[in-house]
Amino acid sequence: MAQAVELPDIQFAAEEAAEIQQNIISVYEGLTGRTLQPADPVRLFLSSLAAIIVQQRVLINQTAKSNLLRYASGIQLDHMGLFQGAERLSASAAITTMQFTLSIPLSFPIAVPQGTRIGVQGGDGSIFFVTEEYLEIPAGGTAGAVSAVCSSPGTTGNGFLPGQLNVLMDQLPFIQSVANLTATTGGAEKESDEAFRERIRTAPDSYSTAGPQGAYEYWAKSTSAAILDVHAFSPGNGKVTIVPLLAGGQIPGQNVLDAVAETLEDRGIRPLTDQVTVTAPTSVPYNTNITYYISRSRVSEVPAIQAAVTSAVAAYQLWQKSKLGRDINPSELIARVMTAGALRVVNAAPVYTALTATQVAQEGMTTINYGGLADD
Known part of the structure; x- marks a missing residue:
């Protein structure tokens, strides 16, 4: 790479x-x-x-x-990407799997047309999902599942838990209920300059059809602007494992994994002899528990520093989960809290933990204690 x-x-x-x-x-x-x-x-x-x-x-x-990749932005970056055969990824919509359930088994098949709309429980109808394919529940069956995509590209469709999408907006005979089986993920805004710049830099890796690591990672990232990081490795001869991570440190659901696998199935990308598997990274949870003190000389700034410390902890947690294999590093947390204005920080958790390239840190319980004023 x-x-x-x-x-x-x-x-x-x-x-x-x-x-x-x-x-x-x-x-x-x-x-x-x-x-x-x-x-x-x-x-x-x-x-x-x-x-x-x-x-x-x-x-x-x-x-x-702006003629240099490091400094180019906006339309200049778009033109620069064309030299490498790379295009900025447009906003992508969140995806999930919907299950349609019949009231009773029937002696004939029931069709669920492509484009059937499903809304959010208690929503105003502004956000809804549409089925991507035609679904047919066979005779004697009671349920069927099909993928669905949010009608609004971007992050607005992310974060709906299983069962929250359960309002059938297009009435269908014999359908008793509908619900999403998986959490909605994969929605992202238009690819940022920073992410696009990184893809342009690694675009030459994609020219090879021999299956190098950089090529697999480049094409996996090209699936969606929601994919933040990718690690590709070979666990054995002729086998390739792809591990993607979504923006914001989200663990990708099966729908996103399937989309990446479909991208890599292209015969112009995957060598015929490679058996490609796309899997989610392993989540490594950690807790955050700190106590911080503020200098007595900055007593008038206490409320502002307290807010800054809370923001610093949140920024650290986002930083920690924004890259695969990033070790859980309490020193980074302490440094950010000190920069926010704390005089001294006592860290009870997390402890330093080394991660592998297929793991990602995920925050658990967060406890931020203000210890009071202290002398310099």
């Missing part, structure tokens, strides 16, 4: 205002043989020109730097 290289910041044109202003004045004084005093109207006029030149230098830098 292509490796990111850390390079120093680049500047194509100097932007220092004082240096540009002094250069203009020096050129004028050299050409005219006249020394400009600080209040000289000519000096003030030249200073105003220097401000315009500084603005132009900034634009020159921004334009030139």
